[in-house]
Amino acid sequence: MSSRTDPPQITQRNSHPARLLRNESGNALVELVVLVAILGVPLLLGTAEIGLMVYDSIEISNAARVGTAYAMQSSTFASNTSGIVTAAQADASDFGTRLAVTPLVYYACSNNITGTQYTGTNAQANATSACAGGTNHPIQFVQVTTSITITPPIHCPGLPTSFPITSSSVAEVEQ
Numbered sequence: 001m002s003s004r005t006d007p008p009q010i011t012q013r014n015s016h017p018a019r020l021l022r023n024e025s026g027n028a029l030v031e032l033v034v035l036v037a038i039l040g041v042p043l044l045l046g047t048a049e050i051g052l053m054v055y056d057s058i059e060i061s062n063a064a065r066v067g068t069a070y071a072m073q074s075s076t077f078a079s080n081t082s083g084i085v086t087a088a089q090a091d092a093s094d095f096g097t098r099l100a101v102t103p104l105v106y107y108a109c110s111n112n113i114t115g116t117q118y119t120g121t122n123a124q125a126n127a128t129s130a131c132a133g134g135t136n137h138p139i140q141f142v143q144v145t146t147s148i149t150i151t152p153p154i155h156c157p158g159l160p161t162s163f164p165i166t167s168s169s170v171a172e173v174e175q
Helices: 025-071 075-079 081-091 123-130
Strands: 100-109 138-150 163-172
Touching: 025 075, 025 081, 025 100, 025 138, 025 163, 075 081, 075 100, 075 138, 081 100, 081 138, 100 123, 123 138
Parallel strands: none
Antiparallel strands: 100 138, 138 163
């Protein structure tokens, strides 16, 4: 008769949860926390700063479009520079009067609207004489440029302390 022996029991030394913290597996967690503190926080702050800059840039662009939309209603509105400035600054209410708004009314020939721009007190007369002939005629345009220098509330080392933001919008004035 053969005697049968049971195989020896293998016990795991570190099977208890309290013992897991005593071995080296906790080092990875500590390294991860240090890595997140060193790289993650500046990355998060930098992302927030860039996000604020993008938001401000969109607001500045919209203000230029609103000023242009106000001015393009008619020649009367296009000549009302204070109304253009007020409309643009009201749209960018976060910045108010700090927002620089520069309206420009000019004429161009219909056959070459990207060509010569006629500005000043005799702009319409100069454009009319220059655009004469056939179907060529002067067209009135308005261009509104908005600009401001932004200082973000969060500053990350390596990024500038202020950012100049400029936007421009052009439209034909309704006749």
